[in-house]
Amino acid sequence: MTSRWDNNKQMITLPLPTEFSFLENTKYLSNAPNECLIRIDDGRVYKAISLEQVPIIVEVSVGCEQENGLAVRLLGNNQAALCESVRDAAVRYVRDWFDLDTDLQPFYQLAKTDKLLSGSVDSFYGLRNMGIPDLFEALCWGIIGQQINLAFAYTLKRRFVEAFGQYVEHDGERYWLFPTPVDIASLQVEDITKLKMSTKKSEYLIGVAQLMVEGKLSKEQLLGIGDHKKIEKLLVQIRGIGPWTANYVLMRCLRIPTAFPIDDVGLHNAIKYVTGAEAKPTKVEILQLAEGWKNWESYATFYLWRLLY
DNA sequence: GTCCAGGATGGGT
DNA sequence: ACCCATCATGGA
Known part of the structure; x- marks a missing residue:
């Protein structure tokens, strides 16, 4: 598989990490009601972004030649799409957006035996913390x-x-x-x-x-x-x-792995959903439940949120 | 009509 | 450091 820009096809295919499912990520994106910044059509994800002051459309899909590659195309097809620095910036954006550079194995290892996470990581295996790079x-x-x-x-x-x-x-x-x-x-x-x-x-x-x-x-x-x-x-x-x-x-955005919005209503509802509790969990209870999530609090929250969609 | 939602602020103890 | 009224509109 090539990781270099193909000038004929105006695209690049990025190698994927092992714990990655393009389908799970597009399903997550599809669930956003009334989302105005992303379009999904025929298994391809489109988003307009501004790179070096130049507006351009990024298309992301699974590579047609190699199923384990992520194909990135730039649409809009102006001269900007041909500029090398813009292409590099687009690739960096996609890597960040889909969180391609995180090794999820340690997270899945700890989640396997976690009473809150085990079901979620099973259901959504390969889901990434889809970011907001801007x-x-x-x-x-x-x-x-x-x-x-x-x-x-x-x-x-x-x-x-x-x-x-x-x-x-x-x-x-x-x-x-x-x-x-x-x-x-x-x-x-x-x-x-x-x-x-x-x-x-x-x-x-x-x-x-x-x-x-x-x-x-x-x-x-x-x-x-x-x-x-x-x-x-x-x-x-x-x-x-x-x-x-x-x-x-x-x-x-900053992808700090220990980020943990502990006051979040969605997190509370997800915990209620998994534990079957009637009452909203207290802060102390949440911290106890999250004791095994060290350095993966962010991913744990993301996977629990996913249960609610 | 009621309740509450991916909370934050500014004031009060 | 905790507690609380207030914000403001719409979804369920």
């Missing part, structure tokens, strides 16, 4: 999702994206790009409350966008800090980002 998108999605049901959260995200984002057209389909910090930083609160977002969330979104535009907050900076607790402490100081949102971003 920090601004991850922060906004966390803020939008606070304290409302998921269906409404997806509706709000769609309105937000379609009001302030750009789109690329290809074969008669629109592929929306998540708005950039620049798109949002100069908005007035009323511009966002019009979408039925709460006043506070509108303020939070603008505030985060301004921090990023001012260069006071970036993914590179957070990754450079490295330590879970230090990053969390920094994020929680930002207005609108509490422990839940911070850990959500640590998990979905």
Whole structure:
């Protein structure tokens, strides 16, 4: 299998890690109700992203020649698609998005005998923590999702994206790009409350966008800090980002393996579902249940969430 | 109509 | 450090 760019076919095939199921990942993506940033058609996943200021559509599918390869194509077919640095950035994005560089074997080993995880890892074997590589998108999605049901959260995200984002057209389909910090930083609160977002969330979104535009907050900076607790402490100081949102971003964007949104209602419901308990688990109970998850708290949460979809 | 949802804040003990 | 009212809208 080739890991080099094929200029004729405009694609690259990435070798896959062993514990990987493309089907499980697409099933996970398909379950998102009203998702506006991803299109799935005929087993292929499409997403528009901006690479080096250039909007482009990424198509991901299982390789046709080698079933254990992940085929990445760039659509939109402008000159940008031919530029080597853009191609490399697209490949990095997909590796990050599908979390191809994590060896899941230790997780599956510990999950086998875990009373909460054993069923889930069996059902969803090969599922990856599908990420949100863009920090601004991850922060906004966390803020939008606070304290409302998921269906409404997806509706709000769609309105937000379609009001302030750009789109690329290809074969008669629109592929929306998540708005950039620049798109949002100069908005007035009323511009966002019009979408039925709460006043506070509108303020939070603008505030985060301004921090990023001012260069006071970036993914590179957070990754450079490295330590879970230090990053969390920094994020929680930002207005609108509490422990839940911070850990959500640590998990979905920064890929800190110990990220653990312990206050999450979905996690509570998943635990109730597995244990059969009537009452919501207490924080102490959750920590006890999670004692065997050291360094895999993030993946454990992701797999438990999956039970609810 | 009621309850609650991928929580966070600011004020109070 | 805990407790609590408040936010705000829509899904079930």
